[in-house]
Amino acid sequence: MSNPAPYTDGQRTLIAESSLRMLAADVLRSAGLSQPDADSVANVLVLADLFGISTHGVSRVPQYLNRVRLGGIRIDGQTSIEHLAPSLIRVDADNSMGPLAAQRALDAAMNCARQTGVAVAFVRRANHFGSIMPYLYLASEQGFASIIGSNATATVAPWGARSAKLGNSPLGIGVPNPGGDPVMLDIAMSTVARAKIREAAAQGSDIPDTWATDREGNPTTDPSVALDGFLQLIGGHKGYGLAVMIDMLAGVLSGASYLTRVGAWDKSPELSQDLGHFFILIDTAALIGPAELKRRVSDFAAILRSAEPLDDNTPIALPGEREMASYHRQLAEGISLMTRDVAALQELAGVRTES
Amino acid sequence: MSNPAPYTDGQRTLIAESSLRMLAADVLRSAGLSQPDADSVANVLVLADLFGISTHGVSRVPQYLNRVRLGGIRIDGQTSIEHLAPSLIRVDADNSMGPLAAQRALDAAMNCARQTGVAVAFVRRANHFGSIMPYLYLASEQGFASIIGSNATATVAPWGARSAKLGNSPLGIGVPNPGGDPVMLDIAMSTVARAKIREAAAQGSDIPDTWATDREGNPTTDPSVALDGFLQLIGGHKGYGLAVMIDMLAGVLSGASYLTRVGAWDKSPELSQDLGHFFILIDTAALIGPAELKRRVSDFAAILRSAEPLDDNTPIALPGEREMASYHRQLAEGISLMTRDVAALQELAGVRTES
Numbered sequence: 001m002s003n004p005a006p007y008t009d010g011q012r013t014l015i016a017e018s019s020l021r022m023l024a025a026d027v028l029r030s031a032g033l034s035q036p037d038a039d040s041v042a043n044v045l046v047l048a049d050l051f052g053i054s055t056h057g058v059s060r061v062p063q064y065l066n067r068v069r070l071g072g073i074r075i076d077g078q079t080s081i082e083h084l085a086p087s088l089i090r091v092d093a094d095n096s097m098g099p100l101a102a103q104r105a106l107d108a109a110m111n112c113a114r115q116t117g118v119a120v121a122f123v124r125r126a127n128h129f130g131s132i133m134p135y136l137y138l139a140s141e142q143g144f145a146s147i148i149g150s151n152a153t154a155t156v157a158p159w160g161a162r163s164a165k166l167g168n169s170p171l172g173i174g175v176p177n178p179g180g181d182p183v184m185l186d187i188a189m190s191t192v193a194r195a196k197i198r199e200a201a202a203q204g205s206d207i208p209d210t211w212a213t214d215r216e217g218n219p220t221t222d223p224s225v226a227l228d229g230f231l232q233l234i235g236g237h238k239g240y241g242l243a244v245m246i247d248m249l250a251g252v253l254s255g256a257s258y259l260t261r262v263g264a265w266d267k268s269p270e271l272s273q274d275l276g277h278f279f280i281l282i283d284t285a286a287l288i289g290p291a292e293l294k295r296r297v298s299d300f301a302a303i304l305r306s307a308e309p310l311d312d313n314t315p316i317a318l319p320g321e322r323e324m325a326s327y328h329r330q331l332a333e334g335i336s337l338m339t340r341d342v343a344a345l346q347e348l349a350g351v352r353t354e355s
Numbered sequence: 356m357s358n359p360a361p362y363t364d365g366q367r368t369l370i371a372e373s374s375l376r377m378l379a380a381d382v383l384r385s386a387g388l389s390q391p392d393a394d395s396v397a398n399v400l401v402l403a404d405l406f407g408i409s410t411h412g413v414s415r416v417p418q419y420l421n422r423v424r425l426g427g428i429r430i431d432g433q434t435s436i437e438h439l440a441p442s443l444i445r446v447d448a449d450n451s452m453g454p455l456a457a458q459r460a461l462d463a464a465m466n467c468a469r470q471t472g473v474a475v476a477f478v479r480r481a482n483h484f485g486s487i488m489p490y491l492y493l494a495s496e497q498g499f500a501s502i503i504g505s506n507a508t509a510t511v512a513p514w515g516a517r518s519a520k521l522g523n524s525p526l527g528i529g530v531p532n533p534g535g536d537p538v539m540l541d542i543a544m545s546t547v548a549r550a551k552i553r554e555a556a557a558q559g560s561d562i563p564d565t566w567a568t569d570r571e572g573n574p575t576t577d578p579s580v581a582l583d584g585f586l587q588l589i590g591g592h593k594g595y596g597l598a599v600m601i602d603m604l605a606g607v608l609s610g611a612s613y614l615t616r617v618g619a620w621d622k623s624p625e626l627s628q629d630l631g632h633f634f635i636l637i638d639t640a641a642l643i644g645p646a647e648l649k650r651r652v653s654d655f656a657a658i659l660r661s662a663e664p665l666d667d668n669t670p671i672a673l674p675g676e677r678e679m680a681s682y683h684r685q686l687a688e689g690i691s692l693m694t695r696d697v698a699a700l701q702e703l704a705g706v707r708t709e710s
Contacts, residue, residue, distance in 0.1 A: 085472025085641045087442040117440025118475045120637055145608060147502065147635075158671045161662035173600035175607065183603055185596040210565060217665045235589025241540040241674040244659070245528035248538055252530065252651045253500060253642055259658045280502075280635065282475055286440045287608055296607045303614045304599070307516035310572045316513045319596040 013342045014334040021046045024058045027348045032075035044099040047134035052326035056131035059341040070270035079104045089121040095272040098127035113281040123277040124256035133186040136174030140182030147280040148172040151250040153264040157230040159240035162217035169246040177297040178290035184320030189243040190231035197223045250276040368697045369689040376401045379413045382703045387430035399454040402489035407681035411486035414696040425625035434459045444476040450627040453482035468636040478632040479611035488541040491529030495537030502635040503527040506605040508619040512585045514595035517572035524601040532652040533645035539675030544598040545586035552578045605631040
């Protein structure tokens with residue numbers, strides 16, 4: 001994951017975590033966020049970069065700021081938090097920057113769950129909040145198990161259909177491991193990301209017929225046909241069902257938009273998206289306590305790792321293990337990013353400084 | 356779904372819902388459950404039959420009672436409920452009958468969520484609780500959205516491995532639709548159920564290479580080789596990740612057993628399973644209210660159904676729609692069951708009556 005780069009030109013830059021955090025926060029602050037808010041957004045994005053999820057890291061900053069410039073995101077949006085019941089929170093993100101509202105919803109849910117053991121925050125009028133894994137990680141570090149989801153722009157076809165009516169919604173589940181690395185899953189419902197099909201197209205290679213269909217809904221092995229068609233969801237009707245239920249929770253219950261009513265940040269960057277999210281937090285300290293949890297997670301991991309591997313050189317991994325290995329390595333050695341992504345940030349920082 | 360029967364000998368019986376409910380409850384009561392407890396278990400199992408999920412309906416009663424007889428399930432188990440925090444419940448099922456403890460956990464969580472908006476019940480020392488869909492349905496009827504999961508006996512291999520270390524854990528998500536049918540998803544993490552592979556073997560037909568692997572972990576199209584191997588999980592590492600996280604929540608956090616430590620009801624029916632479950636309940640009345648929820652679910656369904664179908668004779672369906680159609684039809688016309696399953700219950704009822 002430290003070199004994901006489907007379209008790398010070979011030009012990568014190694015940048016210290018603290019420098020990247022400061023650079024991203026500088027750019028965000030000069031665009032109009034307060035220093036604490038800029039730090040909060042930078043924190044989420046740099047965590048994604050540390051995990052090796054650079055498609056959802058600081059490379060998103062120029063896109064976010066472009067939408068601010070076009071009026072699609074409100075840099076001065078005022079997130080409001082309603083406590084509807086002792087454990088139930090509704091957040092109106094006021095079309096503010098995605099990771100900022102998401103971080104506030106997460107914080108509100110954690111504060112609430114510390115009192116009542118469990119809390120759910122539903123978020124509406126939200127924007128793209130980056131990758132889910134940073135939120136799982138931040139929750140885990142505070143001792144919370146979490147289930148987090150968001151809806152997304154409609155790009156996939158319902159099971160048995162050939163029209164884009166449904167988002168490729170992400171779902172994350174995290175469980176803390178006191179003193180060790182949390183166990184964290186962050187997946188979208190498609191078999192693979194569209195980027196992997198673009199990569200195959202660029203290399204001129206076929207793709208498995210389980211990745212995508214053509215425009216008519218027929219499975220295809222031709223990546224260029226696939227790019228004009230639809231991503232296939234994991235397990236057919238099962239992935240379809242999961243994507244529907246995530247949107248029911250994130251969109252229908254939250255009061256946000258859903259399905260084709262969700263705005264598309266890429267096609268209509270000047271419009272608000274009205275995305276919805278949900279954050280379910282469970283305080284493991286109230287449930288089991290850190291020593292017992294640590295013992296059980298270690299035992300769980302040992303049992304999984306005792307499985308006979310298909311390939312002796314590829315040991316059995318737990319969800320999030322690869323990302324946490326990337327985290328530790330890049331925290332120590334620096335974060336590897338596309339040079340052009342770092343340059344874009346530096347340019348934004350420079351332009352702002354000169355103005 | 357009204358004729359699922361992979362191994363039907365063609366002999367099916369139509370039985371009225373009220374008669375089946377009474378028959379199952381009679382058998383359970385004569386085995387030692389109190390009348391209310393027998394009614395509670397019968398309710399869950401008959402709901403599964405109404406949904407057309409007859410593999411998890413009253414056909415399970417003889418198996419449950421066999422385990423009672425062998426000492427694997429305690430007919431007099433005393434479920435205890437601890438309120439660890441205002442919204443956090445831990446249930447010790449005391450190795451009682453699965454659906455009985457699960458229904459109690461669900462009730463406790465709903466009562467709690469009525470007060471605080473959200474509640475989670477974790478269950479340990481539990482047994483097979485049947486299908487998840489009845490619990491989703493019962494929650495929906497009371498206005499609760501729900502996320503429900505259980506771990507399961509280890510039968511599948513971790514991603515990249517060839518040893519059975521992980522359960523094919525089920526996950527359910529339900530959202531109420533006031534005045535209409537709830538939207539409900541109930542899936543295990545394998546591409547298909549093992550029964551579908553047995554069916555192909557019986558018919559002498561090949562299976563897709565995405566269903567199962569041989570003992571060495573290689574995908575196979577031969578159903579007899581597949582039956583000796585491992586089920587494949589949806590989306591490869593994604594289904595693996597989901598199965599792991601469900602077991603982390605249901606097993607590790609609940610205080611139950613997990614992975615290979617879970618007992619196998621089939622191989623060791625005389626031993627307790629120590630399964631774990633979780634029930635996450637969200638009171639939609641506190642969040643959005645029935646009128647607005649109904650309006651939004653209807654709009655959501657209309658958008659999905661507006662997708663162009665691959666096959667004009669197969670309209671786009673929402674999760675649980677097929678099961679709710681079966682529910683309404685069988686409630687009106689009678690429940691179609693294997694004659695031998697009804698006969699087995701009648702025999703149990705008769706034997707008990709005579710003794």
